[in-house]
Amino acid sequence: MTDISLLEGLATTRAIRRYTDDRIPPEDLQKILWSATRAPSGSNRQPFRFVVLQDGPNAREAKRLIGEAAQAMWSKKVVTDQYEQGSGTDHNSPKAKMARTMQHYVDNLHCCPVIILPCLVRYRAPNSMEGGSIYPAVQNLMLAARATGYGGVITGFHHAVEKELRPLLKIPEEVFIACTVTMGKPKGRHGPVRRKPMGELVFEESWDLTPSWAVDPEGTRFTSGGPPG
């Protein structure tokens, strides 16, 4: 149990893609999933559901399917995002490091400690705003993992194997599988959260007008958006 302050949690929760072999004990899973279900949703309808996959027979099969999908998706991304070109040819560049991290991540995804599929039970036609009733709960999930000493990452790897996953896990057709979260105890060193400068993301009174108070605190680490250049 490593609970930290709320503001510190928001500042330091980042994608974690390397895990030890440790399982997440039930008392920690309980805390993490309970925290997720405290999230807001439209009219407090609570359409969010969480399918937890550890090491039962369905979990093992689902992890295998999702792991294969992840490997295929990453192989494509290496080409489309040019991970093996430009600075990617330099072993020590951020691009090459990211590529090694991702390759290790997708190759080991089938044996990560826990996969969680956050889902949304739809009550009307799909639309972009429906995400407001599921992704806040996903963020609670990630933050609660941080609070209890775990880490994870939000991915879309289920998407390519939805047809196989739905019957396996008995997920009804009207249910939107919002993402695939992998989770475990962080292994090795993980760098700080890196984002664009706050002044590029926060406006006041009008689009693109940066307020005078939008100043990053000392020590903030930066990165440009998207795959490394």
Place this chain on the structure above:
Amino acid sequence: MTDISLLEGLATTRAIRRYTDDRIPPEDLQKILWSATRAPSGSNRQPFRFVVLQDGPNAREAKRLIGEAAQAMWSKKVVTDQYEQGSGTDHNSPKAKMARTMQHYVDNLHCCPVIILPCLVRYRAPNSMEGGSIYPAVQNLMLAARATGYGGVITGFHHAVEKELRPLLKIPEEVFIACTVTMGKPKGRHGPVRRKPMGELVFEESWDLTPSWAVDPEGTRFTSGGPPG
């Protein structure tokens, strides 16, 4: 500054619809918005933007437009969700209390201390999963408000007046306005977070199978989903 623990923050952040007249000082807005920008997004593209509206001329006009939209939307909801029927006729019922809270909220929305419009800069066609790159940041926003002594609520009130808001605030056409967040210092008493029992929301191995560890902690308060019955 009332920072609390991360797990406690996740457990106690709820919709706040009544505010004092206090403004939110720049140093607190800075903390709240900076925390929002620490959120994850697909490939760390950081497509999230936040338009903050306080008391400038555009803010006042936007608040007026959104306030009117909120009143109109609530008037409709009173009818469609039957707030004045059934238990709604009993002054002390949860339904009648919720109706009074909402009426007060929409009638005062034009003068709430801060409105924030979280936006997503699209780089591909709209889809339900794009919410994964904006609503986690919105949840960070709500949690950071809680950490600094403020509260707010996520709404969709901008939707009916988007045509007026876009030119006023110079929000480009390709930008998705994800929600309208109102925020201020909480006024009066606010009840605890109430949700469905965890066992109805968390499954393991298969849809609708509740794991043995999905047990709400002592003291958890419950409610059914959606508008009060």
